[in-house]
Amino acid sequence: xxxxxxxxxxxxxxxxxxxxxxxxxxxxxxxxxxxxxxxxxxxxxxxxxxxxxxxxxxxxxxxxxxxxxxxxxxxxxxxxxxxxxxxxxxxxxxxxxxxxxxxxxxxxxxxxxxxxxxxxxxxxxxxxxxxxxxxxxxxxxxxxxxxxxxxxxxxxxxxxxxxxxxxxxxxxxxxxxxxxxxxxxxxxxxxxxxxxxxxxxxxxxxxxxxxxxxxxxxxxxxxxxxxxxxxxxxxxxxxxxxxxxxxxxxxxxxxxxx
Amino acid sequence: xxxxxxxxxxxxxxxxxxxxxxxxxxxxxxxxxxxxxxxxxxxxxxxxxxxxxxxxxxxxxxxxxxxxxxxxxxxxxxxxxxxxxxxxxxxxxxxxxxxxxxxxxxxxxxxxxxxxxxxxxxxxxxxxxxxxxxxxxxxxxxxxxxxxxxxxxxxxxxxxxxxxxxxxxxxxxxxxxxxxxxxxxxxxxxxxxxxxxxxxxxxxxxxxxxxxxxxxxxxxxxxxxxxxxxxxxxxxxxxxxxxxxxxxxxxxxxxxxx
DNA sequence: ACACGCCAATCTGTCGACACTTTATATGAA
DNA sequence: TTCATATAAAGTGTCGACAGATTGGCGTGT
Numbered sequence: 001x002x003x004x005x006x007x008x009x010x011x012x013x014x015x016x017x018x019x020x021x022x023x024x025x026x027x028x029x030x031x032x033x034x035x036x037x038x039x040x041x042x043x044x045x046x047x048x049x050x051x052x053x054x055x056x057x058x059x060x061x062x063x064x065x066x067x068x069x070x071x072x073x074x075x076x077x078x079x080x081x082x083x084x085x086x087x088x089x090x091x092x093x094x095x096x097x098x099x100x101x102x103x104x105x106x107x108x109x110x111x112x113x114x115x116x117x118x119x120x121x122x123x124x125x126x127x128x129x130x131x132x133x134x135x136x137x138x139x140x141x142x143x144x145x146x147x148x149x150x151x152x153x154x155x156x157x158x159x160x161x162x163x164x165x166x167x168x169x170x171x172x173x174x175x176x177x178x179x180x181x182x183x184x185x186x187x188x189x190x191x192x193x194x195x196x197x198x199x200x201x202x203x204x205x206x207x208x209x210x211x212x213x214x215x216x217x218x219x220x221x222x223x224x225x226x227x228x229x230x231x232x233x234x235x236x237x238x239x240x241x242x243x244x245x246x247x248x249x250x251x252x253x254x255x256x257x258x
Numbered sequence: 259x260x261x262x263x264x265x266x267x268x269x270x271x272x273x274x275x276x277x278x279x280x281x282x283x284x285x286x287x288x289x290x291x292x293x294x295x296x297x298x299x300x301x302x303x304x305x306x307x308x309x310x311x312x313x314x315x316x317x318x319x320x321x322x323x324x325x326x327x328x329x330x331x332x333x334x335x336x337x338x339x340x341x342x343x344x345x346x347x348x349x350x351x352x353x354x355x356x357x358x359x360x361x362x363x364x365x366x367x368x369x370x371x372x373x374x375x376x377x378x379x380x381x382x383x384x385x386x387x388x389x390x391x392x393x394x395x396x397x398x399x400x401x402x403x404x405x406x407x408x409x410x411x412x413x414x415x416x417x418x419x420x421x422x423x424x425x426x427x428x429x430x431x432x433x434x435x436x437x438x439x440x441x442x443x444x445x446x447x448x449x450x451x452x453x454x455x456x457x458x459x460x461x462x463x464x465x466x467x468x469x470x471x472x473x474x475x476x477x478x479x480x481x482x483x484x485x486x487x488x489x490x491x492x493x494x495x496x497x498x499x500x501x502x503x504x505x506x507x508x509x510x511x512x513x514x515x516x
Numbered sequence: 517a518c519a520c521g522c523c524a525a526t527c528t529g530t531c532g533a534c535a536c537t538t539t540a541t542a543t544g545a546a
Numbered sequence: 547t548t549c550a551t552a553t554a555a556a557g558t559g560t561c562g563a564c565a566g567a568t569t570g571g572c573g574t575g576t
Contacts, residue, residue: 121445132386187379
């Protein structure tokens, strides 16, 4: 965030999107935006100013454009989005509720730096939620649903072949989203999405370990099989297994790499 | 930060608490306040104006002082709490995130009226979360923890003997809170609390069915036994069973009674 | 009596302002 | 130099105001 103590020539802030770094992945950013819209707007259609700001800023966090610990200055944001600080404040409160930022009273908001054990909790809670979703999916999935899931597995396999990490991640997210939809449990889906948000900033770490992507793909294909064969127990076990290995990979990568 | 420019005859709103109905249960209200503080403040100590308003208003909803569908007028609230509308708005956004009220843009906030199937989702999701907590509890509970749980079971039994429905509910909540603490999974505990909030307004309906309280008590005693004997599978099954029977009772009561 | 549409009153979202706090900078002592 | 302190700069929470949207009542026509 540029201090820019000089007079803020309005033209500098003409566009809402900030200057993006060289390796900025626009399509990945848009995916992040989409998820955020789903989580933040909940009750569909509420294209308010506040949610727009929250989505944009949240996507910047998820995409790593803002690093953990970075400050979120409400007056800078206000000038950037050309509004007053009131909507900014509301948007930041939304992001805090989603665990993407921390707000302490009278202090600037900061991009969240979740302790490692919280990450573990998130994965385990998400696994538990997804197990119940899986039960519903197994009992309700239609032929069309299964075809849809199969298509997403193909997309994941394609990304894996190309070793395209961001593509794989988002195809994976789509797969889980599809499961959530098939399960028809809106409450569970909302919580799962919310938890997903908090783990997305770390996704690179988790999947970058050698062989992790291939293993993940294999497990997901097995999940699809289990659903197809209406094997609830197996589906649940696979979902749990995948979450726990993802967590394990993440912890390992965090321990050695970064 | 008293501006004090307000009208001097503000004496009418001197106390923040509104006029309570004849059957107002102050101790129950305080219990509700406590839970709300835990959920809304998350990061401990943040006794801001906003959270205070949110807790007070949320407790009014939980205690049934505001019926589902009731309007929450921000200017009325502002005069009542002797502040401007800005903190009121923030507080209402907090309550919306907890599912206690619905806010549509440009429309007045209303006390939430969750559809029956959402209640079902909440119970099932909560059951899933508590099952994972139960696993942790079984493996980590110390002798002291078990003694604490036993004490809470006694309190529940006492309330059941006296047929004191509110006392039973809050003892029950304390029991679950104790389990959450023993489980040491803050993420799960936070979500469980949040889901609890949404079901509390309906608690009377669920427990008022004849025999329901006795059955609930029995199940909880069994849960304690399972924890004592480190029987994870049984503990999980009992927790799930209790949630599902509570849901069933609620649906039945809703179908016939109200 | 009812439906429809206009009007006034009310309420919401946003704004700029202000007092107080936190953070950064400059100053001085060891 | 380094540390502590004072002072300036910047930021946050809250306020009152305003424009536009929403609500509910009133009259008109059928």
